[in-house]
Amino acid sequence: MKHLAALNKYFWKYRFRLLAGLVFVVLSNYFSVLAPLITKYVVNKLMLLLSPGTTHAFHESVQDPLARVLINRIDRWNFSNVVALCGVTLLVLALLRGLFMFFMRQTIIVMSRHIEFDQKNEVYQHYQRLDTTFYRSHSTGDLMNRITEDVSRVRMFTGPAIMYLVNLLALIGLSVYYMLKDNVALTLYTLAPLPLLAVTIYFVNQLIHKKSERIQALLSDLTTNAQQSYSGIRVIKSFVQEKAMLAFFRNSSEEYKTNALGLAKVEAIYFPAMSFVVGISTLLTILIGGFMYIRDPQSMTFGTLTEFVLFINMLMFPVSAIGSVASMTQRAAASQKRLNEFLRLQPEIRDKPKATPKVIAGDLHFDHVSFTYSHTGIKALTDFDLHIRKGQKVAIIGRTGSGKTTVAQLLLRMFDPDQGAVKVDGTDIRDITLKSLREQISYVPQDVFLFSDTVRGNILFGNPVATMDQVRQAAKQAVVDGEIAGFAEGYDTMIGERGVTLSGGQKQRVSIARALIKDPRVIVMDDCLSAVDARTEREIIGQLYEYLQDKTAIIITHRIFSLFQFDQVVVLDDGHIIERGTHDSLLEAGGYYADLYARQRERDERPSEEEVTQEK
Numbered sequence: 001m002k003h004l005a006a007l008n009k010y011f012w013k014y015r016f017r018l019l020a021g022l023v024f025v026v027l028s029n030y031f032s033v034l035a036p037l038i039t040k041y042v043v044n045k046l047m048l049l050l051s052p053g054t055t056h057a058f059h060e061s062v063q064d065p066l067a068r069v070l071i072n073r074i075d076r077w078n079f080s081n082v083v084a085l086c087g088v089t090l091l092v093l094a095l096l097r098g099l100f101m102f103f104m105r106q107t108i109i110v111m112s113r114h115i116e117f118d119q120k121n122e123v124y125q126h127y128q129r130l131d132t133t134f135y136r137s138h139s140t141g142d143l144m145n146r147i148t149e150d151v152s153r154v155r156m157f158t159g160p161a162i163m164y165l166v167n168l169l170a171l172i173g174l175s176v177y178y179m180l181k182d183n184v185a186l187t188l189y190t191l192a193p194l195p196l197l198a199v200t201i202y203f204v205n206q207l208i209h210k211k212s213e214r215i216q217a218l219l220s221d222l223t224t225n226a227q228q229s230y231s232g233i234r235v236i237k238s239f240v241q242e243k244a245m246l247a248f249f250r251n252s253s254e255e256y257k258t259n260a261l262g263l264a265k266v267e268a269i270y271f272p273a274m275s276f277v278v279g280i281s282t283l284l285t286i287l288i289g290g291f292m293y294i295r296d297p298q299s300m301t302f303g304t305l306t307e308f309v310l311f312i313n314m315l316m317f318p319v320s321a322i323g324s325v326a327s328m329t330q331r332a333a334a335s336q337k338r339l340n341e342f343l344r345l346q347p348e349i350r351d352k353p354k355a356t357p358k359v360i361a362g363d364l365h366f367d368h369v370s371f372t373y374s375h376t377g378i379k380a381l382t383d384f385d386l387h388i389r390k391g392q393k394v395a396i397i398g399r400t401g402s403g404k405t406t407v408a409q410l411l412l413r414m415f416d417p418d419q420g421a422v423k424v425d426g427t428d429i430r431d432i433t434l435k436s437l438r439e440q441i442s443y444v445p446q447d448v449f450l451f452s453d454t455v456r457g458n459i460l461f462g463n464p465v466a467t468m469d470q471v472r473q474a475a476k477q478a479v480v481d482g483e484i485a486g487f488a489e490g491y492d493t494m495i496g497e498r499g500v501t502l503s504g505g506q507k508q509r510v511s512i513a514r515a516l517i518k519d520p521r522v523i524v525m526d527d528c529l530s531a532v533d534a535r536t537e538r539e540i541i542g543q544l545y546e547y548l549q550d551k552t553a554i555i556i557t558h559r560i561f562s563l564f565q566f567d568q569v570v571v572l573d574d575g576h577i578i579e580r581g582t583h584d585s586l587l588e589a590g591g592y593y594a595d596l597y598a599r600q601r602e603r604d605e606r607p608s609e610e611e612v613t614q615e616k
């Protein structure tokens, strides 16, 4: 329960709604309990008519002051007028009760929706603060569950659970008060089964909860499973694995169905069992009341008996709700505990208290940097020392897995080095705010990710305030403008699930345009031309040459761009720099770079299949 204390800030924020809601709950219940009192009076009046000898002062046995005012006024009227007026009163009471119930929902349930909204935003905002290490150790399903499932369970507490609880307390308080005033012994007898009912319902609810939990977990598996098949549909089709995937899905589905049917069975027993208990309680009330009347007719009236039957029926649902309220609260506490744990997580990479924003000129220094990925223990860089002066262009070349991307990740401060420091203009990047650092560095990642949005929207992501001319200019520099212009809707063409599917090369170039439009001081391009043909590659390099004139650039690549006059070329192998120099000096040195260049030229000079066919 202590975990739910985290919600106090929200209750305080919405205190007026909550308070108003509580008043409405009490009012609505007050009008509910007046109905049995009025009914009791009418029944007694009828009994008086049938047995005129009775001397009981019926109107005095009605304890409520408001009901007494009404009854005192009409008591002398003839019976049919009394019945008519009481009928109208009951109708008005029902309307008032409904009206306040409406207000009660409009305040408490609406408050819970506001809290849900705030909480979702809080969780989402926190997600965005957490770093990549967190995302690697949590599945998407788990993250989605927190923002949907956990938050909505907490809402069940802030809304329905609180509403039912206050409703129950108000109703029990009022009705038991009137029942006790009327007949203490009968009250105790008739209320005796209610705690038993509440406890039984609590256990049934626990059972339902356990089953629902299992179903939820299965559903989550099923969703992840389906999601993976949708995203991997090309792989599934090319490996002709549709049948295997279907069988796999069917198995998970089957287990889900079995469990869902089990739950449906328990739920099907639940309501009939409740009606049974209500029936038994009504019967008990009539039986015990009847015996009391037979033993001592002065101790009991038929009106009281009717009133008790009505009260018992009224109390059943709220009492049975105790069980649900208890399990809703338990679930909410478990969910809030998970949310609290998650909200307490601090990103490993965050601003130091003394970090300040800094305008970057573009001098980069990887000062004897070593880095190991902590969760896998893979040492990606060892004593990596590279100084890139402002405006220089540097190529980082190396085999796959040699640590090239890690260099980019460290510059963007996705991770902090274990040893050494990454410095920008002589300042350790840990002393610069993350926002300021990342805002001034453009990164074109190796694995392109575009949003399900228009081409324009995706490019604008790099600079949301850019004009359409700037978008076009960036696309031209990335040599993708021509192809975009060829789409029926041009820059308004939707990409992804709801739109056209771009080719790998087109995606890469849109991703480059997104980085270029940011117009940064420093740009890092991580193997981002791997999916474009040689001619387009040359064209892009030509464009980049001009664009990068006054910028510092790191270009990570598998291919050697001989056209590009790099100030330095660094060859990485297994996290170590094994060669460094200019294109010419490295060719002269005759090492890995020269060897790679020779192989690349040989490949490039080999006639293509098309040329061979033409010659034939």
Ligand SMILES: Nc1ncnc2c1ncn2[C@@H]1O[C@H](COP(=O)(O)OP(=O)(O)OP(=O)(O)O)[C@@H](O)[C@H]1O
Binding pocket: 373, 376, 378, 379, 380, 398, 399, 400, 401, 402, 403, 404, 405, 406, 407, 446
């Ligand atoms: N997030 C990560 N968590 C754990 N290990 C990682 C992570 N990213 C990379 N590695 C490991 O670190 C080493 C260097 O990887 P890195 O991605 O920097 O290489 P790369 O030279 O960019 O390779 P490629 O050219 O294939 O992209 C590899 O052994 C890789 O398996």
